[in-house]
Amino acid sequence: MRAFARQMTERMKAVAAAGAVAAFWLAVWIFAASLVAQPLILPGPGAVALALLRLVCDGGTWAILAGSGARILGGLALAAVCGGVLAGISSRSRAFAHLVAPALSFVKATPVACVVVLLLIWLGSARVSIAAVFLMALPGVYFSLAEGLAQVNKPLEQMFRLHGVRGWRLFCAHTWREVLPFVLSCARAVIGMSWKAGVAAELIGMAVGTVGERIYQAKLLIETADLLAWTVLVVAVSWACERVLVWLLRVSGPVAWRVAVRAHGRGARG
Incomplete structure (x- = not known):
């Protein structure tokens, strides 16, 4: 008590x-x-709150947020899969790691605006946000996972192998739990960055029906209260996504362990 x-x-x-x-x-x-x-330069909290309330009560706002969010999270998911595959190959091949690292370091250092402009030339405005998020998130995912895999406890891994734990069961019981702290640290940094890159890509590319387009329109019409209201919405949605995804990742550790133990127990009985 x-x-x-x-x-x-x-x-x-x-x-x-x-x-x-x-x-x-x-x-x-x-x-x-x-x-x-000067409300056009810096509106007060009351004006921004009214603009935010108007946006929240408009069903079109949520459709726009859902569309932009789907593209941003799609690019992030693609970066997670590709980054995981590249990090896994790099952990087994030092030559491959030396080959891939300079390219990803170059992408990591490239300004978002330069990447978006090139993607607009290559892909057009419809797919620019997914590609921009993918390229901006991929280096962070790769280097975090590569570092995590390099820090995996090798003697403990050998002990698991001696007890017949291999393949996906070894990954769930040992590898994922060892890498998870690096994944969580990466997620906290990459998710927010992905929203920034995605909205910036939409704004530069003037993709129709997106958050970036609405922000550009607010800037064009000097509707500063609406601009700040959209900013608050994007920050809130980005924060919510980060909280949910980090929670899911944190829970995945114990879940993976229980799945591996049950599968190993069934295999031993069989």
Whole structure:
């Protein structure tokens, strides 16, 4: 009971601290807006809240967010699969790792705008966001997984093999759990970056019916409150995606272990 009360007290303190920080920055925003006194340059929180409410109540907003989100998450999923395959091959072939690393390092250092412009020439505006997210996320996924695979406990892996645990069961019981901390660290960095790259690609490419197009229209019409409202929506959706995906990844460790143990138990009985 005391532990529960202590935990509730700590949570209340954390909520109060977060509220105090939010109130401070809200006050700074109000003061800056009143100092500028130009809503077209810096609207106040009230104007942005009204614009945000209008967007939230509009069904078209959610359709646009869903479409952009599907393309961004599709590019991210593709980067995860390709990065995993490349990292797996690199862990077994040092020559392949030396061959791939410079190209991915070059892509990692290339500005998003340059990548988007090239993709527009090659692919057109319809597919530019998926390709941009894929290229921006791939180096982060690859290098994180390659580092994780290099740090796998080899003696423990040999012990699993001696007990007949091989193939996908070895991956679930040992490899994935060893690599998971690197995957979680990568996910926290890559998911937010993917949303930035995807929206930037839509904005530069002027893809119709996307978040980037709406942000460009708000800028063109100098609707600063709408621009900030769209920014808040994108940040909120990106944050929600990161929380959900990180939670799923964190849960996957114990789940993979239980699946491997059950499969090994059935194999031993058979």
